[in-house]
Amino acid sequence: MMKRFVVAIILSYVILSVPHILGFGYVIDWVPEASTITKIITYIREGLVYGFMYKLLISILIAVLSSLYVKR
Numbered sequence: 001m002m003k004r005f006v007v008a009i010i011l012s013y014v015i016l017s018v019p020h021i022l023g024f025g026y027v028i029d030w031v032p033e034a035s036t037i038t039k040i041i042t043y044i045r046e047g048l049v050y051g052f053m054y055k056l057l058i059s060i061l062i063a064v065l066s067s068l069y070v071k072r
Helices: 002-021 036-049 051-069
Strands: none
Touching: 002 036, 002 051
16 A cells, blocks of 8 residues: 555656656756757756655645545
8 A cells, every 4th residue: 555655656746747857837058068868867857856845745645635535
């Protein structure tokens, strides 16, 4: 049960981070020497870190609600 709860938190957090990972809502200025790999890694890192607290709280709420729904 705990494993399912943690997986639900992680999965919902990643789903909430997808718009930021794809670059919606902000712009990163790149130096001309930045490689494609550097850009990809930076977009993923910034997308996962941006709005950490509110995405974490929403993810925990989703996990609690889904575990209560499955428990029924």
